[in-house]
Amino acid sequence: MDAIAGEIPDGAIPELARRVNDARNAYLQALLAGSRKQAFLVIQEARKDGLSIMDIYVDVFQAAMYEIGRLWETNIITVADEHMATAITQYIMSLLYQEMDIPQETSGRAVITGVQGELHQIGPNMVADVLEAEGWNVRFLGTNVPPDGILEAIDEHHAGLFGLSMTMFFHLPNVIELVRRIRTELHHVPACILLGGAAFRMLSALPGELDGCHVAMDLRDALRKTRLTDFTRAAMSSGQTFS
Numbered sequence: 001m002d003a004i005a006g007e008i009p010d011g012a013i014p015e016l017a018r019r020v021n022d023a024r025n026a027y028l029q030a031l032l033a034g035s036r037k038q039a040f041l042v043i044q045e046a047r048k049d050g051l052s053i054m055d056i057y058v059d060v061f062q063a064a065m066y067e068i069g070r071l072w073e074t075n076i077i078t079v080a081d082e083h084m085a086t087a088i089t090q091y092i093m094s095l096l097y098q099e100m101d102i103p104q105e106t107s108g109r110a111v112i113t114g115v116q117g118e119l120h121q122i123g124p125n126m127v128a129d130v131l132e133a134e135g136w137n138v139r140f141l142g143t144n145v146p147p148d149g150i151l152e153a154i155d156e157h158h159a160g161l162f163g164l165s166m167t168m169f170f171h172l173p174n175v176i177e178l179v180r181r182i183r184t185e186l187h188h189v190p191a192c193i194l195l196g197g198a199a200f201r202m203l204s205a206l207p208g209e210l211d212g213c214h215v216a217m218d219l220r221d222a223l224r225k226t227r228l229t230d231f232t233r234a235a236m237s238s239g240q241t242f243s
Contacts, residue, residue, distance in 0.1 A: 019049045020059045028064040031085040032077070039088050043096070053096055053133075057126050058219045061089055065122060069198075089122055097129055106135035107226070110161040111154050111190075114143025114197075115171045115178070123197055124165040127222050134226065136161070147178050155188050161226065162190040165197040172199065176209045196222055 023046040030039035046056055065085065072082040112128040114121055121143040128140035139157050141150065143165065154162055162182065166175055175195070183189055195206075196216040206213060216222035 016050070019046070019051060020055060023049070023051060023056070024060045024063050027060050028067055031064060031068060031088055032071075032081070034081070034084050034088075036088045036091060040092055040095070043092055047099075053100065054130065054220070054223075056096065057093075057130065061093070061122070061126070062219060065089060086120075086122060090125065093122070093125060093129065100129065100133045102132055103135045107131075108160040109137045109139075109157050110163060111139045111141065111150070111157055111159040112163040112165075113141035113145050113150055113153075114165040114167075115174050116144055116146060117171050117174060118143055118165075118167055120165070120167045120197075123167075123219075124163065126219050127163055127165070127196065127216075130219060130223055131161075131163075131226060134223070136226075147174075147181060150178065151181060151186060154182065154190060155186050158188050159190050161192045161194060163194045163196065163222070166195070166199040167197050169199040169202060172207070176207065179210055179213065194222060194225065 023042060026042045027039055027046075030042055043056060043060070046060065051060075068077070068082055068085045071077045072079065110128075110131055112124050112131070114124050124143060125140060128138045132138045137157075139153055139159070141153055145153075153159075164175060164178070166172065179193060182193070193213040194216055195210070195213050196218075200215050201217055203215075206215065214225055216225055
């Protein structure tokens with residue numbers, strides 16, 4: 001099994017680009033039809049066509065869910081439609097997880113979650129999956145977890161990497177406060193704090209309170225950053241802030 005490798009490079013061959021595009025469009029139509037069975041068959045066929053799990057996570061799931069979000073925001077679909085698409089995608093992700101070849105722990109310990117006040121957890125769930133496939137010992141907390149619970153999980157797990165997702169920009173004060181508490185209250189401070197989600201993609205720069213944190217623009221970017229030698233070395237150490 002190929003775990004999650006197989007990034008599509010810039011200027012990817014037209015045939016592979018066509019397969020990705022066809023899978024994404026077919027998957028989106030299955031979501032809009034509310035057909036879990038059809039969505040699953042689309043992903044099965046995509047795997048047979050040679051798409052890696054990373055291809056599917058980023059170029060099919062992520063892209064389709066972005067479009068689902070746009071359709072909901074413009075009142076073309078209902079909130080029930082959006083929730084159904086999310087449930088279908090999470091279900092299929094749970095099946096793909098079984099195909100991942102999880103190696104022995106080599107990269108350190110991580111805690112991944114979403115900011116309190118949000119229920120969107122597909123993004124951080126994807127990050128947790130791909131990090132685990134890279135050898136990280138991951139605790140995925142879901143999202144909308146109270147800050148006290150997050151701090152406790154980081155401390156108990158001795159996490160060198162903390163990943164936090166934010167979708168709605170107005171939750172930024174919650175992120176700032178959580179990062180402040182992590183840096184001032186924990187016995188074990190994660191060396192690396194990785195931020196991601198739609199809201200961070202809208203920011204031209206991080207506020208000063210988040211200096212030293214890293215931003216991942218998408219799933220592939222998160223994986224690239226956690227593969228950097230200095231980043232990983234810092235995450236495997238303890239008691240220092242990575243900047």
